[in-house]
Amino acid sequence: MQSVRFFKTIxxxxxxxxLAFACKKKNISNNQTxxxxxxxxxxxTEVYEDGQLSGTYLLPSDQxxxxxxxxxxxxxxxxxxxxxxxxxxxxxxxxxxxxxxxxRLTADQLITSLENxxxxxxxxxxFKNNDQLILTTKTITGLTEKTPKQFIAITTYTKEP
Numbered sequence: 553m554q555s556v557r558f559f560k561t562i563x564x565x566x567x568x569x570x571l572a573f574a575c576k577k578k579n580i581s582n583n584q585t586x587x588x589x590x591x592x593x594x595x596x597t598e599v600y601e602d603g604q605l606s607g608t609y610l611l612p613s614d615q616x617x618x619x620x621x622x623x624x625x626x627x628x629x630x631x632x633x634x635x636x637x638x639x640x641x642x643x644x645x646x647x648x649x650x651x652x653x654x655x656r657l658t659a660d661q662l663i664t665s666l667e668n669x670x671x672x673x674x675x676x677x678x679f680k681n682n683d684q685l686i687l688t689t690k691t692i693t694g695l696t697e698k699t700p701k702q703f704i705a706i707t708t709y710t711k712e713p
């Protein structure tokens with residue numbers, strides 16, 4: 553039970569990182585558009601130790617666990633979301649503070665920066681059909697001192713009407 557909670561926590565920390573650094577429209581070869589609101593459907597977290605894949609964890613989105621990204625035509629984005637966790641025997645819903653920033657889009661990358669931050673985050677972006685977006689983080693090394701592993705988060709979003 554403790555390891556399930558640990559990996560759920562890691563998945564949500566990766567989701568927070570992904571939310572914190574989201575994207576913009578420029579020249580997309582398949583003429584897709586990112587403008588609009590996208591809601592997560594799932595996050596797959598790959599865990600690596602010593603360069604070898606040691607585990608893959610699927611975190612499906614539902615009414616209690618999701619993230620949203622909204623992109624406008626002026627190069628601005630907003631991220632929001634929530635997740636459910638347990639504290640003792642109680643279920644607790646944690647609402648994430650909305651994050652805002654700017655984005656730009658290249659053929660296969662989403663480059664974002666949050667308001668009042670100097671750093672940029674680059675995610676690999678893939679469009680499927682007209683209503684599905686997949687964002688993949690670069691390798692993230694150890695989120696805490698207790699987790700010296702490497703992680704890659706792959707989050708799938710669908711476009712809201």
